[in-house]
Amino acid sequence: QVQLVESGGGLVQPGGSLRLSCAASGGTLENSAMGWFRQPPGKEREFVGVISWSGGSTDYIYSVKGRFTISRDNAKNTVYLQMNNLKPEDTALYYCARATFRALSPSMRARHSDRNYDIWGQGTQVTVSS
Numbered sequence: 314q315v316q317l318v319e320s321g322g323g324l325v326q327p328g329g330s331l332r333l334s335c336a337a338s339g340g341t342l343e344n345s346a347m348g349w350f351r352q353p354p355g356k357e358r359e360f361v362g363v364i365s366w367s368g369g370s371t372d373y374i375y376s377v378k379g380r381f382t383i384s385r386d387n388a389k390n391t392v393y394l395q396m397n398n399l400k401p402e403d404t405a406l407y408y409c410a411r412a413t414f415r416a417l418s419p420s421m422r423a424r425h426s427d428r429n430y431d432i433w434g435q436g437t438q439v440t441v442s443s
Contacts, residue, residue, distance in 0.1 A: 315340035315432050317409050322437030325399055329441070333394040335409030335434060343387040346412035348430055349394045351405035351439075358408070360425040364392065366415040372424050377403075399441045406436040 321333040335347065348363040362373040364383040371383050382395040392409055410430035418424050 315342070315411065317411065317432060317434035319407060319409050319434045319437040322407060322439045324440045324442065326443050327400060327441055329399050330395070330397045331399065331439060333396070333407055333409075333437060333439070335392040335394075337390045337411075341387075342385070342390050342392065342411065344415060346414050346417060347383075347385060347392040348410045348412055348424075349383060349392075350408045350410060350427060350430075351403075352408070352436075353402070353405040358427060360427070361407070362394070363412060363417060363424055365417050370417045372417055372421070374425075396439070399439075401441045404439060404441050406438050408436045409434045 316338050317335055319335050325331055344366055346363055346365050349361040350358050351361050352358040360374055362383045364371045364385055368385045380398045385392045411432040413429050413431050423429055
């Protein structure tokens with residue numbers, strides 16, 4: 314059974330950067346798209362972005378486009394979320410999740426729905442504050 318472990322969270326000032334990692338054990342991630350989600354304090358979990366199995370395609374929510382970048386290293390069984398120009402509203406518990414699809418669906422609803430992700434990590438906290 315594949316297990317996912319996120320790391321790299323922490324406290325950062327507005328405008329700063331963090332890189333989150335999602336490492337898999339017990340199986341390979343190379344046949345699946347991988348997503349990142351977040352849950353701000355007191356709010357529901359939301360989609361952040363997704364990367365296809367090959368790394369050739371990505372999709373992000375509008376609020377992080379141009380600031381966040383998802384990448385993957387299939388040889389290391391690891392997915393990354395590079396977050397730049399962080400804002401206080403990015404404060405959340407960040408999760409990685411394995412998608413049930415390989416290539417990115419043309420349906421945004423399908424790409425963004427957490428029902429299409431079957432394995433989740435435990436989350437890593439990101440706090441953006443001065």
